[in-house]
Amino acid sequence: MSLSNRIVVEITEMPKLRNPTLVCGLPGSGFVGKLAVDHLIEELKGVPFANIYSSSFPPQVLIQSDGTADLMKNTLYYCKTESSDLVLLSGDAQPVSPESEYEMAEEITKLCEKLGVKTIYTLAAYITGAFTKTQKVYGASTSPQIVKEFPKYGVYPMNSGSITGMNGLIIGVAKRKNITGICLLGETSGYVVDATASKSVLETLATILDLNLDLVGISKKAQDTEQLIKTIKEQMGGRQSPESLAIPQHDKKLGYIS
């Protein structure tokens, strides 16, 4: 294997799954998707079976808490639940150039074909630019049928705009391989790492997939988020937007993509 081949997929074990569904949570605005999928991996005891390396990830190694260094990568996990088999995708980064984002979406959906995946969920952030009281979950899909079912699950259908980056491309490329793509977007200000939005998205996903999911861990993180937002609002006084504030970082390890 050579990283001159831009994308390298290393599979340690190809799991046998029944009609699995892929759920993607890559790092992005507010880390909404990543926090959600990392919670799924933990709660559902996801088993890692493949790493994806790419020369289009940021050129650096990440230092782990034990002092060891490793290239940036995305990792695939599988888990078998009562209701359905799941494949979970988490990772350190998204590719850094437009063309390599398309390539990565192609690679991930190709792997989905091999695994028999029929439906892909990408979990993302719906940025409002303001701290709202609601915690809506928005949705878009490559299938008009799915869009019609959104209200049944309390999902607000998007009807304009775009979904940028891997969360959009994965479902767009999936459509061309006859895999249904759905993006669930948690409403977030865009100013903080937002576990509250992650929790809302997870609740919606659990309902749709009929998952029996313990949400204690993500609920605790959501309380931290709410406390942080409360603090910021107090600093803001009557102002409408926190843009001019020095916002404390909620999670130093994750960092924050504004």
Place this chain on the structure above:
Amino acid sequence: MSLSNRIVVEITEMPKLRNPTLVCGLPGSGFVGKLAVDHLIEELKGVPFANIYSSSFPPQVLIQSDGTADLMKNTLYYCKTESSDLVLLSGDAQPVSPESEYEMAEEITKLCEKLGVKTIYTLAAYITGAFTKTQKVYGASTSPQIVKEFPKYGVYPMNSGSITGMNGLIIGVAKRKNITGICLLGETSGYVVDATASKSVLETLATILDLNLDLVGISKKAQDTEQLIKTIKEQMGGRQSPESLAIPQHDKKLGYIS
């Protein structure tokens, strides 16, 4: 088909056409070209026959009004009019890098060779930076013979400068395949989505191609543009340039490339 191959052309039906002419209207300054070609597609009942996908389009999916998501693409339509057969090119985006713009121009002109296209028109914006009273149409061509005929149709020949992006490259690459290239540029301030400029370009094109074209739809949009410019001018008072104004967007769905 795989999007790792940068550009993918998906043809649903290869039409049989007599000496067809291609008219391109991709999104660009003021959406002059795109509005014009979209009007042609509607009025002449263009039949879509090919989609062009590319990993050099912006990495995102667009959400349609029905809530469904699709990759960005360019689409080719054909229509048979009394005077001539036309191929019409419209799309969501232009490629994001210089090299992929050349590749896309190569791909489009290759398709033109297969369709027997002998002449290509690209519809573009001639940016003045100011609101003018005139609605001139400028022109450039790869053929000196065509340039000489411009005044006959009220087209002002350009004699310096450059035409950037796909509107320039498509005719430049076409020349190297012995296809005549013509660019018609509608005079526009560059500050608003300008249906008035689109209308002028369409009138000129209809005259050149001897098209019987209903312009009611674009005329209505042109009235909206004129109303918008009037409002901006009032806000400007005596100032020469609207650059410091917060300009309201004419068409939120299209957005605006400044």
Place this chain on the structure above:
Amino acid sequence: MSLSNRIVVEITEMPKLRNPTLVCGLPGSGFVGKLAVDHLIEELKGVPFANIYSSSFPPQVLIQSDGTADLMKNTLYYCKTESSDLVLLSGDAQPVSPESEYEMAEEITKLCEKLGVKTIYTLAAYITGAFTKTQKVYGASTSPQIVKEFPKYGVYPMNSGSITGMNGLIIGVAKRKNITGICLLGETSGYVVDATASKSVLETLATILDLNLDLVGISKKAQDTEQLIKTIKEQMGGRQSPESLAIPQHDKKLGYIS
């Protein structure tokens, strides 16, 4: 031929030359090199024999004074003088990305191998950032022997720094093909299109190559440059640098690379 192959060389006629020398003058700071080589082409009646197109040139067509449009390109000319055979390289642009600059240098030196070129001169600008009274010509070479001969021709050897872009890469890549590379750099402020610097470089080149060269044309342009600099200096009053002045463009057609 397809521009998907990044660089395309179209040769209309491969000239037979005796130990030819290549002189390159691509657009760059102050247009020092381009003005000089364009003068050589005119005075020595250079015969064009090859065009180089590239998808790494800026994505646009240039409009000629007769209203016709063409892709950006570099062009090679040959001429046989009493003292030696010359190949002259002029062009509309340099490639836009680092990697494509290396590729272009590779392509040009490959062509040199086929033509039997043993020595390459690139003509460039030595930017001082100030209007100086002197018109020095600096030099660098891949051959220490040549560097030793510089003072004989009034050339000041550089002894640190770098030569960026095609002027540097062409001689660097040439060295690896056992072709001697020499860069002559005309001292210039970097603020204006500088025909005076071009003239100095041409005088030096003519001496080295023992060329019988009429310099009337470039001398006239040099007078324009001197007049322009005089005007700017008057506007500057006692200030040291013209950076804060609105500097009139000397040659609108060429534009100006600051």
Place this chain on the structure above:
Amino acid sequence: MSLSNRIVVEITEMPKLRNPTLVCGLPGSGFVGKLAVDHLIEELKGVPFANIYSSSFPPQVLIQSDGTADLMKNTLYYCKTESSDLVLLSGDAQPVSPESEYEMAEEITKLCEKLGVKTIYTLAAYITGAFTKTQKVYGASTSPQIVKEFPKYGVYPMNSGSITGMNGLIIGVAKRKNITGICLLGETSGYVVDATASKSVLETLATILDLNLDLVGISKKAQDTEQLIKTIKEQMGGRQSPESLAIPQHDKKLGYIS
């Protein structure tokens, strides 16, 4: 050989070495690594045996003190010491794009496999943003075993963050080829070319590798650095950060990457 192949390795002589260790010192923040490795090359009389050229290095030639010009390159040296055989990597530049950094790391580690290298050290800067009194050396490794041994050599293990550029990628890619990677980072403000940090890193490396190393040369340069920092601190008065100062360049030839 053609530079269209992005990376070209030219080997003049493939040395036979016993379990060699590679030490890399490419130009980066404070030139900490480059100064250190250049000192090793000088003191241990390293023999150059391979040059690496790449179209992803900055597109320019460097002018040597004798007036000659050459493409940017990385160079590999070998030396046989009493304790162990070493391969030393120094160079003019790092690649300019993320993808070509991965490719270069791949190429260098491939060469390591051929040479039988089992361990790679990259020497880097640990930027603090302030002038500190200490001269700590930090470390990270692909091997948890090595991390545990760090305190024995006075190396502070990193436990979060990332190592960007070639210093990180080389050890990350090496890990995937079963070569142990270690990065030693000298504490530096990030504001000056810092030979003091280089000296600290060299002392640590000499201890780990049991090298008998004369440090007189680098110690002299370290004194210059200390003098420079003292001058800056005086200019700063009571201020905390030197960011707003015009900082004199310590080493004009090396330049400075801020």
